[in-house]
């Protein structure tokens with residue numbers, strides 16, 4: 001908790017450390033009521049700092065009870081050092097020296113889940129970003145890299161498995177029922193990559209032979225009851241290891257790679273060297289208990305953490321302002337991997353929909369920051385969509401500009417040049433430039449300027465000259481601390497379509513010949529034109545193919561034009577995008593009608609477009625499913641000037657009902673055919689099967705709106721007889737949102753009874769109910785908080801119930817009387833004392849108050865002010881609340 005005014009840390013103040021730690025020797029003695037940590041640090045002065053008088057040594061430390069500290073074997077007494085809330089300061093008397101410290105810490109009462117803590121009966125750690133300082137006195141900064149040796153000692157019976165980074169080098173037992181293991185990590189690493197686990201764990205074992213022929217032991221450790229849910233993660237791990245060798249030439253470097261699943265975890269997973277620690281929701285998956293989406297999430301997160309071994313661990317960050325160096329790059333790498341393992345177009349659609357809904361909202365809100373932020377109060381608040389997802393888009397744009405081969409040359413140079421170093425975003429870009437002879441200096445504005453650029457496009461066709469000119473105008477709205485922006489480098493991939501839907505050859509004025517039918521233009525100026533020649537007819541522009549830049553595109557497409565692109569665009573992403581834009585236009589029209597009190601009337605062209613998708617059985621089922629999905633309420637909110645929650649919900653529900661009625665026959669046909677296949681096919685976690693179930697399930701969700709008994713019966717059949725969670729959960733979700741109260745309650749009860757011992761399945765049960773827009777949503781959530789399976793101490797539960805309510809149940813959360821806001825603020829205040837990271841993330845929806853009408857704005861601000869006045873705030877919550885009120 002904060003007792004002084006919180007300090008703001010600035011990138012411009014960065015200084016290299018005065019001292020380095022060559023070796024770190026740790027001993028942990030784990031007990032039920034306390035843990036003893038002994039640390040021996042072999043240190044020396046940093047030769048890169050100015051010589052002269054020895055500066056004081058300032059070791060980070062928080063919530064540590066100091067037992068003893070010694071300098072070169074001399075125990076220091078009280079006057080020899082100074083202790084503050086987060087620092088221990090002493091004066092070294094030589095260039096090289098050894099510090100020995102002993103502290104007591106309390107993992108058994110650590111509810112913040114940062115540092116060493118207990119998840120159920122096991123001990124585990126989470127050190128990124130600044131959690132290591134809650135374990136021992138240290139230079140807890142990523143540019144201090146050290147060789148770690150770690151001994152863990154615990155009672156043998158309760159904690160038979162004792163793990164840390166690297167390789168086990170010694171172990172033994174004592175007479176008193178305790179045992180110990182020593183681990184040595186041969187690679188230098190920053191403290192944030194340290195990990196320790198102790199518990200009664202079982203493991204699934206496998207092995208991988210690397211491209212140079214070394215055999216690596218692979219182990220996934222879980223609580224015994226989960227041992228049957230590890231195969232998918234293990235398969236994903238092996239695929240990731242192979243993929244990184246092929247796509248990036250990166251080989252694994254230790255003899256063992258371990259993953260441990262824990263139930264209580266603030267994020268998805270953590271890339272600790274050789275010992276990844278995962279939220280169990282990001283490891284455990286089998287057909288009966290995890291949906292297709294969960295299977296894909298496991299595959300992506302296993303890959304993400306594994307890829308960090310190079311992009312993050314071998315080459316790490318100099319300071320936390322460079323976080324996107326590892327996160328943006330690694331998200332880009334895991335997206336490429338998922339695209340290769342599944343459907344590239346579907347993966348891109350999902351990523352773009354997510355980015356535009358959530359990252360664009362962040363970039364337009366009070367916490368907007370650049371991909372490389374300039375300052376922060378609490379670094380935990382900067383593990384954001386901007387750093388991760390927009391950061392990945394920035395890396396993707398570098399690849400688009402340099403080409404795939406050039407990008408690979410750049411990444412090879414980056415890894416080779418900086419192996420073993422803690423570096424910056426500039427070093428990454430420099431490697432890309434040097435390997436390609438390119439100049440990315442203007443491009444780097446993507447790292448320093450916040451906000452989503454707007455790109456307006458106008459056109460001019462000259463029939464006599466047979467030329468077609470596109471003019472781009474870019475602008476970027478002001479963001480906190482950045483009133484004006486310089487032009488970005490915006491790669492615009494485009495194609496020009498002839499009237500028959502074919503791609504025209506693209507030749508720019510001045511070029512000797514056409515260069516393909518889809519190409520990338522780099523828009524670098526505030527206003528810039530490109531003229532295409534040899535245009536015998538006025539072409540239709542397919543712009544920003546594959547979403548080649550994270551911008552808001554402005555081009556006045558007519559609905560007929562969008563229908564044309566939906567049918568003909570050779571770029572799969574833009575076919576989907578045309579459908580989305582058509583839906584947006586139609587829904588915005590309905591929203592207007594609702595606001596004016598008019599009768600709602602749906603543009604029939606949307607129905608006809610969907611009908612032709614449904615009737616064409618040669619189309620990819622996954623694409624059809626994506627194209628049948630209307631833009632979500634959160635996206636419609638993001639693109640509104642002032643979001644009218646009730647009108648958005650009414651319009652979207654009206655459209656869904658009209659589509660369901662008009663297309664009942666083809667939906668019913670596709671549903672039955674796909675359900676039939678599901679019934680006769682064993683579950684497979686592959687793209688083809690995901691696609692079939694996606695189409696089947698979206699069809700069911702429309703069909704249920706008809707309220708016909710044959711559909712209800714089909715839904716109940718699917719609920720009761722499906723052999724997998726994807727079908728079962730969809731059936732449950734559509735029942736929960738249906739008027740069939742008796743069937744709904746029965747299904748909810750049966751589901752909870754059957755899965756009451758599986759916490760991850762119960763999370764889904766909570767989410768499905770928390771997200772239901774039916775009236776009384778808040779009261780239902782409040783009741784569910786009393787359910788025996790719910791606890792505020794488990795982040796997955798908080799996200800599943802409270803998070804789902806505030807983020808996905810917009811009509812209930814934004815209730816006009818403010819009760820939803822009051823509820824969320826109450827939870828934030830309670831969680832602030834338990835788990836500041838979770839509290840601070842949970843409050844994000846309240847920070848978006850500027851999006852709503854005056855009455856709601858006042859209510860939301862009132863709750864933010866109440867949080868601010870509620871007492872001792874963590875730096876996490878303080879930063880978000882104060883910035884969102886500024």
Ligand code: TRP
Nearest residue numbers: 128129266267268269270271383
């Ligand atoms: N480096 C982790 C990842 O993206 C992020 C992470 C895991 C994290 N746990 C955390 C960040 C706790 C902050 C706090 O893979």
Ligand code: ZN
Nearest residue numbers: 304308327330
């Ligand atoms: Zn990461």
